[in-house]
Amino acid sequence: xxxxxxxxxxxxxxxxxxxxxxxxxxxxxxxxxxxxxxxxxxxxxxxxxxxxxxxxxxxxxxxxxxxxxxxxxxxxxxxxxxxxxxxxxxxxxxxxxxxxxxxxxxxxxxxxxxxxxxxxxxxxxxxxxxxxxxxxxxxxxxxxxxxxxxxxxxxxxxxxxxxxxxxxxxxxxxxxxxxxxxxxxxxxxxxxxxxxxxxxxxxxxxx
Numbered sequence: 001x002x003x004x005x006x007x008x009x010x011x012x013x014x015x016x017x018x019x020x021x022x023x024x025x026x027x028x029x030x031x032x033x034x035x036x037x038x039x040x041x042x043x044x045x046x047x048x049x050x051x052x053x054x055x056x057x058x059x060x061x062x063x064x065x066x067x068x069x070x071x072x073x074x075x076x077x078x079x080x081x082x083x084x085x086x087x088x089x090x091x092x093x094x095x096x097x098x099x100x101x102x103x104x105x106x107x108x109x110x111x112x113x114x115x116x117x118x119x120x121x122x123x124x125x126x127x128x129x130x131x132x133x134x135x136x137x138x139x140x141x142x143x144x145x146x147x148x149x150x151x152x153x154x155x156x157x158x159x160x161x162x163x164x165x166x167x168x169x170x171x172x173x174x175x176x177x178x179x180x181x182x183x184x185x186x187x188x189x190x191x192x193x194x195x196x197x198x199x200x201x202x203x204x205x206x207x
Contacts, residue, residue, distance in 0.1 A: 035076065035156040040136040042081050048140040054079030057151040058095075058126055060088025067091070067180030069163050078131060078139060078152040086153070086160065090128070090176055094204040096196075097174040098129045098150075099161055102138040106189040107171040111148045116193035117200075118150060125204065126151075132158045132170065175203045 057077035065071060066087030073086040090097075098114050100107035111129070118127040127150055131139040134156030143152065153160070166172050167187040173196075175183040183203035190196045 033157065034134055036134050036136040036154055040134075045081065045136060045140065048137055048144070049079060049081070052079065052140045052144045052149070054143065054149050055151045056080065057082065057084045057153065058089045058093070058128065060085060060091050065091065067176070067182075069182075070160065070180075073159050073163060075159070076136075076154040078136060078143075078154050084153060087180070090126075091180060092178055094125045094178050095176040096125060096127045096200055097160065097164075097176065098127060099132055099158075099166060099170060099172045099174070100129060101131060101133040101170055102135060102142040103133065104170045108142060108146060109191065110171050110189045111143070111146050111150070113190050113193050113196060115148045115150055117196040120193060120197070121201075125200070128153065130155050130160050132156070132161065173200075175200050177204055 056079060060066065066085075067090065068087075070087040070090065074083050075086055076082070077084050096114070096117075098110070100111065114127050114129065118125070129150050129152045131152055131154050133139070136154050136156075139152065139154070143149070155161075160166075160174075161168075161172070164174055164182060164185065166174060166185055169187045171189050173186040173188075173190070175186065177183050184199075186199055190199070
């Protein structure tokens, strides 16, 4: 009898964990207390990073300290594990911050459009994606699946969204001017690069 009870409890726990992984999380979920899972060690991520082949995250260079709202936020670059001072990284350039998560269906539809938009605008604008879930491995797998190589920050605690007061929806896009000020927050999804350009370019004076 005791063995039957233990097996039953184990089966119930397994079913609960499996359901948690298989069903998309919603925007009502609590923000994580950490940026990534303990399982996502540099060793565990190495192969995934190699396959994803993401572009390097931007660095500040000589552009100055960047926007005050983002100062003090340091996150991991998903592509190589380096630490990024976010304020410095976005300083001195128009930036499109795309906030997403691996489990978000509209995000997966939008990311290739963001990549195409980046290809079109070249160095005039930087598209920087921000993964807002602690499962960094899943982010890399999703980007590999989509063939998207945009530079990506790991932000399981959603610190950027909190600092910029982004509505609690995903995907969401924040358009930053070269001086670091917020041109617009767009809590919506985009289907094509043309839609992104129509929404973003007038805000930052891009041709």
